[in-house]
Amino acid sequence: MTRTDDRYDYPEQRFIGLGKIGQRAHVVCFTPIEGGIRVISLRKANTREVRRYENAAHE
Template sequence: MIIDFDPDKSARNEKERDLPFTAVERFDWEGALFHEDDRYDYPEQRFIGLGKIGQRVHVVCFTPTENGIRVISLRKANTREVKRYENVAHE
């Protein structure tokens, strides 16, 4: 899977959250939870993934591309999101 992203946006994310978009390469896609992000009328189909990078749960927003994904945002999951992930992961 090819992971694409805006390098300037990744640099801002790294500065603000200490989390560059290249970290998505370590995201646990197989164990992640996904849902479509339909909160707004986006110009493309977007998905939100909740899964681990290392031992910590993260949230990645992305859009599918022909050969992979384009990362829109990446952050550490908040307490509510971690609980949701853990509840579903242990079912």
Template sequence: MDERRQYGETRYIAYGPIGTRLHCLIFTIRGDTLRAISLRKANFREVRDYEQEI
């Protein structure tokens, strides 16, 4: 969950590979719909943390 700011909605963070690169997806749920807010390449810290968890 993204708790860095008060967005007025719950925002979630998901990580997963696209091709050979790890990406970071920020999304929210509105009713029955997942709404993508941002999709970007994961930074060094995020890649390191992800690799330690798998």
């Protein structure tokens, strides 16, 4: 699942993705660039984000 990251007035359009790598949920922040994407950060999802992912997966 992906959503626009509009928490701040960033100079570029940013997105936040939530998904699994193996058995663990992760969060990635990225921005589109010419020819691909640029990853800004990638980390393990916290408890709240894991719950959000699991709820969305069951809808």
